[in-house]
Amino acid sequence: MRARAQVRVLPDGRRLHLQDGPIDIVLQALGAEDQIRRAHRTAADRFVTVLDELCSELPLLREQVRLGGTEPDGIVARRMFAAVVPYAEENFITPMAAVAGAVAEEILAAMTAVADLSRAYVNDGGDIALHIASGERFVIGMVDLPDRPTLLGSLLGSMTLDSNQPVRGIATSGWRGRSFSLGIADAVTILAKTAAMADAAATIVANAVDLPGHPAISHIAARELSPDSDLGDRLVTTAVGGLTSAEVSEALGRGSACAERLIAPGLIAAAALNLQGTIRVVPSVESPKMALSSGERSLAYA
Amino acid sequence: MPDHDAIRCDACPVLCYIKPGRTGACDRYGNQDGQLVRLDPHVVLDRAVSRGDSVVPFLERNRDWDGNIVSGPATFVTAIGAGTTYPDYKPAPFIISSEVAGVDMVTVVTEGIFSYCGVKVKIDTDRHLGLERNLVRAKGEPVGHVTTSEYGSQMLSLGGVRHLTGGTRDEGNATCETLLNLCNGKAAELTIDEGADVVVQAGKPPVVNGVVEERMRVGCGSATIGMFAKQWHEKIDDVVVVDDHITGVLSEHQAGKMLGIPETGIKMKGRRSTPGRYFRVAEPGTAWGGTKITDPLSILAPFNPKIAWPGLRLLMVSTTGEHHAYYELDDALRPLEKDLPDSLRLSVQRIKENCEPALSTVLFMGGAGGSLRAGVTANPVKLTRSVRDSLTRVTCGGAPVYVWPGGGITLMVDVSRMPENAFGYVPTPALVAPIEFTLKLDDYSALGGYVDRVRPLSSLLNDEGRRHVSARAENPWPFEDKSRRSQS
Numbered sequence: 155m156r157a158r159a160q161v162r163v164l165p166d167g168r169r170l171h172l173q174d175g176p177i178d179i180v181l182q183a184l185g186a187e188d189q190i191r192r193a194h195r196t197a198a199d200r201f202v203t204v205l206d207e208l209c210s211e212l213p214l215l216r217e218q219v220r221l222g223g224t225e226p227d228g229i230v231a232r233r234m235f236a237a238v239v240p241y242a243e244e245n246f247i248t249p250m251a252a253v254a255g256a257v258a259e260e261i262l263a264a265m266t267a268v269a270d271l272s273r274a275y276v277n278d279g280g281d282i283a284l285h286i287a288s289g290e291r292f293v294i295g296m297v298d299l300p301d302r303p304t305l306l307g308s309l310l311g312s313m314t315l316d317s318n319q320p321v322r323g324i325a326t327s328g329w330r331g332r333s334f335s336l337g338i339a340d341a342v343t344i345l346a347k348t349a350a351m352a353d354a355a356a357t358i359v360a361n362a363v364d365l366p367g368h369p370a371i372s373h374i375a376a377r378e379l380s381p382d383s384d385l386g387d388r389l390v391t392t393a394v395g396g397l398t399s400a401e402v403s404e405a406l407g408r409g410s411a412c413a414e415r416l417i418a419p420g421l422i423a424a425a426a427l428n429l430q431g432t433i434r435v436v437p438s439v440e441s442p443k444m445a446l447s448s449g450e451r452s453l454a455y456a
Numbered sequence: 457m458p459d460h461d462a463i464r465c466d467a468c469p470v471l472c473y474i475k476p477g478r479t480g481a482c483d484r485y486g487n488q489d490g491q492l493v494r495l496d497p498h499v500v501l502d503r504a505v506s507r508g509d510s511v512v513p514f515l516e517r518n519r520d521w522d523g524n525i526v527s528g529p530a531t532f533v534t535a536i537g538a539g540t541t542y543p544d545y546k547p548a549p550f551i552i553s554s555e556v557a558g559v560d561m562v563t564v565v566t567e568g569i570f571s572y573c574g575v576k577v578k579i580d581t582d583r584h585l586g587l588e589r590n591l592v593r594a595k596g597e598p599v600g601h602v603t604t605s606e607y608g609s610q611m612l613s614l615g616g617v618r619h620l621t622g623g624t625r626d627e628g629n630a631t632c633e634t635l636l637n638l639c640n641g642k643a644a645e646l647t648i649d650e651g652a653d654v655v656v657q658a659g660k661p662p663v664v665n666g667v668v669e670e671r672m673r674v675g676c677g678s679a680t681i682g683m684f685a686k687q688w689h690e691k692i693d694d695v696v697v698v699d700d701h702i703t704g705v706l707s708e709h710q711a712g713k714m715l716g717i718p719e720t721g722i723k724m725k726g727r728r729s730t731p732g733r734y735f736r737v738a739e740p741g742t743a744w745g746g747t748k749i750t751d752p753l754s755i756l757a758p759f760n761p762k763i764a765w766p767g768l769r770l771l772m773v774s775t776t777g778e779h780h781a782y783y784e785l786d787d788a789l790r791p792l793e794k795d796l797p798d799s800l801r802l803s804v805q806r807i808k809e810n811c812e813p814a815l816s817t818v819l820f821m822g823g824a825g826g827s828l829r830a831g832v833t834a835n836p837v838k839l840t841r842s843v844r845d846s847l848t849r850v851t852c853g854g855a856p857v858y859v860w861p862g863g864g865i866t867l868m869v870d871v872s873r874m875p876e877n878a879f880g881y882v883p884t885p886a887l888v889a890p891i892e893f894t895l896k897l898d899d900y901s902a903l904g905g906y907v908d909r910v911r912p913l914s915s916l917l918n919d920e921g922r923r924h925v926s927a928r929a930e931n932p933w934p935f936e937d938k939s940r941r942s943q944s
Contacts, residue, residue, distance in 0.1 A: 158468060162926075175468030176481035209469035332483065380481075381462045381473035 159205070161198045170194050174205045177257055179278045185271040193269035197276075200264035204230060204257055215249040216384035218242075230260045237350035240421055241358055248384040254281035255325050255353025262349075276349075279332060281325040281356075283349035284315065291316035294324060315345075321423045323349030327356035328428070334376050334383065334390035338405060339363035341428045344413075346421065355413075355422045363409030363427055370395030397430055406434040463487050467494075491883045531913060532927070532934050534853045535565045535890030536878045551906060553897060554913045554935065560897035561935060562910055564832045571886045573822030574615025575638050576868070578606065579654065579662045580672035580814035582700060582775060584740030584747075585610045586651025593647045597630035598623070602648060608672040612646070612656075614638070620885055632885035638818045639871045639879040639887065652742060656816035659872045665742055671811035673775035677704035677745065678733045680775055680807060685711035687803045688771070694720040695771045698737065698755065698779070700746035708732035721763030721789075722770070725755050745774035752781055759789045771800055777807035817870070820852070820879075822889060824865040832893055838903035839893065840865055848895040851934045853878040854927060867891075875925045894934050 159174035172179040179201070183193040207228045208215065214226050215234065219242040226235055226249065233256035234249035241247045258278035265274055266285050273292060274285040286292055292315045315321050326343045329335040335357070342360040346352035365371065372393040376385035379392075397405070406429050413425040413436040425436040462473040465480045472480035479486040486493055533552045552563045579585065585602060586592070592600040592612050600614030619631040637644045643657035655663035662669045675683060677699030688695050688706060694717075695706040706712040707720045709732025726737035737755040741748030749755060752772040759768070766787045773780040782800065783791035796804065829836035842848040843865055850857050850867060853874035860866040871878075880888035901907050927933065 175470050176483075178482075206469055209471075212470070332481075379475060379478060381475065 159202045161201070163194075170197060172198065172201045172261070174201065177201075177205055177254075177278065179258065179261065179276060181261065181265075181274065181276040183265060183269065183271050183274040185269065185273075189269040189271055193265040193271055193274065196268045197261050197265050200261055204260065207231070208253070208257075215253070216382070218246055218248055230256050233259055233348075233350045237348070237354040240419070241354060245358060245361075246388065247354065247358070250384045251357040252350040252354040254278045255283070255323060255349035255351070258283035258349045259323070278349075281349055281353045282323065284322045284324070286315065286317045286322070288317050319423070320347055321345045322347060323352035325349060325352035325356040327353075327360040329360070329391035329394070333357075334379070334385055336361040336385075336388060336390060337363040337409070338365065338371055338391055338394045339409060339427055339429050341426075342409065342413075343426045343428075344422050345424045347423070351421060355416055355425070359409055359413045359416070359422075359425055359427065362412035363405050363429055365397070365401055365405050368397075368401070370397060394430070399432070402429050402432050405429055406432060410434050410436045461490070463490060463492055465492055467492075489883065491881075494877060494880050532854050533563055533565050533892070533913065534851075534875065534878075535567050535892050536853050536875060551909045551911065552913050553910045562895055562897050562900040562905065563934070564893040564900075564905070566828060566831050566891060567880070567888050568822070568824055568828045568891050569882055569884070569886050570822040570889055571621055571884065572617045572825065573620075573635070573820065573887050573889070574600065574613060575635055575871075576603075576819045576821060577612040577614060577638065577656055578817045578819075579610045579612065579656060579669075580608060580812070580816070581610055581662055581664055581669045582608065582673050582746035583610075583652065583664050583669070583742040584700060585612075585654060585664065586648030590649045590651055593649070594630045594634040594644060595626075596647075597627045599627070599631040599634045599646070602651070614646075615887075628885045632881050632887065635887055636879055636881050639820050639889070640877050641872065656818075658816060658818040660816060661814050662816045667742070669814040671776050671778070671808065672814045673699075673745075674807065674810040675775070676702045677775055678702040678709065680704060680773075681706050681709045681732065682711045683810075684803055684807065685709070685715055685717075687806070688800075689715045689717065691797075691799045691803075692771050693717075693769045694722055695773065696722070696724070696752070696756075697773055697775060698745040698747060698749060698752055699775045700738075700740045701735075702729065703734040703737045703745070703755070705732045705734070719763050720768055720770075721760030723757035723760060725757055744779045745776070752779070753783075753791060756791070759785065761789055764789050771796075771804075773804055773807060775807075776811045777804050780804045818872070819868045820871050820889060821866070821868045822887070824867070824891060828891070829865065833900075833904045833906070835904040842895060842899060842903050843893075847899050848893050849934060851892045851894065853890045854892070854934055855931055873928055873931055892934065 159172065162171050164171050164180070169180050169182045172181070181197060183190045208230060211226050211228060211231055214224060215231055219235065219238050221242055226232060231249060234252040237252035237256065238247045238249055258276040258281055262274060262276040262283040262285055265271065271285055272287045273290050276283045284292055294315060323346045324343065326341050327333065327335060328339050328341040329337065330340055337360045339360045342356050342363065344352040344356040344359065346355055371391060373389035374392050375387045376383040376390045377387055379390070406427050409427045413422065413427070416422045417437060427434045462475045465472045465474055465485045467485050468482065470481055474480050474485070474487040476487050476490060484494065552565060554561050554563070588602050588604060590602045591598045592602060592614060599619055600612055600616070603611045603613040605611055615631055615635045620628050634644045638656065638658060641658050643655050645655050647653050652665050674680060677697035680697040681695065681704035685706060697704040703724065703726065705722060705724060707717050707722060712732065724734050724737060726734040729735050738747040738749045740746060743750045744752055764785060766785055766789065768785040770783045770791060771780065780796065782794055782796040784794055786792050826836045829839045832839050839848065843850055843859055850859055850865065852869040855869055855873040857867040857869040860868070878890055882888060
């Protein structure tokens with residue numbers, strides 16, 4: 155009688171809201187009216203089975219990825235696995251680190267496969283997959299705290315992405331967000347080739363923004379907060395006290411060093427790291443793609 | 457892996473374990489003092505006719521405008537997620553004013569905590585589910601009983617204050633969970649003492665002892681004889697329609713007599729009521745026609761040799777046409793099963809066709825006590841009278857309700873007409889159900905309403921904390937009275 159997943163058009167009549175269990179997506183397609191309709195319909199059709207697909211192999215997706223380990227079967231699960239496997243040798247990471255980005259990517263792929271769109275975005279709880287047709291561009295806005303998505307007044311700035319840049323995914327991670335973080339970054343935003351890649355990298359870089367052993371930082375075993383967390387007994391950040399500017403700089407230094415290492419192999423295109431109001435951008439040279447400007451169209455965490 | 461104090465959320469397949477004071481991965485469900493609670497935002501209902509700012513249901517945008525001119529606001533504030541009036545002297549959480557066709561209307565919106573509440577479940581089946589008054593159990597705990605059956609349906613009465621708060625804690629929790637699941641459109645697994653195991657879910661076919669019930673009978677055995685006698689005439693010598701209630705025999709039945717169908721010497725077991733109508737041909741069960749019968753010949757005694765003849769053709773069929781067998785008498789007048797002739801296949805098919813899809817349907821029934829009414833007006837009895845006098849319209853989540861005559865406000869509502877997940881619960885245990893009272897501002901003032909707490913509809917709509925759902929097309933719009941609807 156009642157489907158679990160919710161699909162509805164938002165009040166502006168242009169954005170589609172998809173929700174099922176913990177998946178919460180706002181998407182928009184731009185193009186001819188019939189193409190938008192087709193894209194919306196396909197997105198909804200694809201969406202309604204995604205959660206069940208993921209849950210069918212959830213235990214595996216919560217396990218640490220090891221080289222040569224078991225690979226998942228589902229199409230979204232494989233996107234997740236592919237996004238985290240580059241980090242598996244040096245880090246603890248599970249496919250869940252890329253779940254939001256991978257879902258966003260999958261929905262976007264379903265839409266663009268059937269509809270001719272000039273632009274589209276699929277925003278899955280702040281992890282965003284983008285479609286930018288040739289000659290088109292997106293202006294992306296950032297807010298400083300994932301858990302306080304007030305766009306006005308706290309807009310950090312915005313950046314312009316055009317079709318020539320190899321960026322189709324944006325993701326943000328931080329200890330204040332919905333997922334747990336091992337680090338102390340308020341927010342790390344990553345631009346990468348795909349949303350799943352950005353999602354995985356955001357987790358890794360946010361974990362790296364840290365001051366190990368600092369007394370102002372409180373931790374708790376992830377299991378204590380959420381018994382079935384993929385992080386198990388690993389300590390996740392629950393509070394960060396006031397830090398001196400030198401401490402902030404040191405923590406951001408660890409994070410940006412990590413981010414820099416991800417640029418050469420093509421794992422990310424750029425990163426913005428925010429800790430207690432101080433923002434570090436990687437690559438450090440102010441490049442056109444990260445230029446702060448006031449755009450006419452902005453995206454915020456939904 | 458689960459911690460001793462974590463609870464498992466079954467709202468979606470992620471099945472999070474949630475610690476006290478925490479929420480699941482979705483942030484929509486949480487563990488509050490060991491209880492799973494929904495933390496959804498307050499629901500407002502949008503009429504899906506207007507464009508512009510209203511939320512419209514996906515894929516319904518292309519539907520042609522039905523020509524109706526909306527004479528009132530396109531948004532109705534439901535009580536789902538509104539919160540309750542506890543402690544009782546508090547005014548209802550939301551008292552909303554809107555202008556409808558030039559008249560100021562007020563909707564008083566509250567979520568009621570119902571200890572006196574339950575559900576009536578109608579299960580379309582002839583199969584014997586259990587004797588009247590037998591206990592219905594969930595997880596082994598008594599949660600209700602079998603009540604008087606209705607035409608083609610078995611009825612269960614579940615919940616009620618005695619099971620919710622009058623028994624053990626386990627009984628109360630099992631009852632509350634069963635009611636919550638059924639009211640929110642989920643399935644409930646029930647076991648009836650000395651009876652069947654059933655899975656019921658509002659709007660879905662019932663599952664009896666693991667078998668999905670597909671059709672409900674068109675009539676009792678006797679009625680079926682009456683309805684189809686003409687179609688059987690001259691194609692067959694006798695027909696027995698097997699039914700747990702009244703089994704019918706064509707040649708003896710009044711309908712057969714009228715058509716001049718001769719006697720066949722058939723002899724039925726069971727107690728004859730009137731000619732051609734038999735009570736209790738077999739014990740109730742889940743086989744042929746709601747009896748225990750798997751071999752239909754077991755209800756026949758030998759044919760009378762003075763009347764019957766070799767080659768006599770006999771059809772035996774159940775009230776839903778699901779079971780049927782065709783026989784011809786041999787030289788010793790013993791029935792031998794043969795293939796059903798094509799000429800009779802159509803009549804069996806027609807019995808089947810006339811049986812409607814079997815469903816379980818769930819009506820929530822509860823009484824709005826004095827406390828809840830006190831949240832609407834300082835003088836609760838005046839609200840009761842206003843409802844009686846049809847000055848106040850009562851809705852549950854925007855769905856129409858039937859208010860039982862007599863004292864108090866005891867209402868029934870079809871849960872499938874309400875928005876999804878409209879019900880919640882408190883650990884008492886008791887059910888939390890939305891209830892809205894809509895009336896003219898003048899009348900509200902006259903019955904001692906909290907007029908100083910009235911706020912305009914527009915003050916709610918810009919708030920992000922509201923969930924907009926589209927109104928169901930089959931429900932009357934709460935602001936519109938029936939006379940006006942019929943003119944449009």
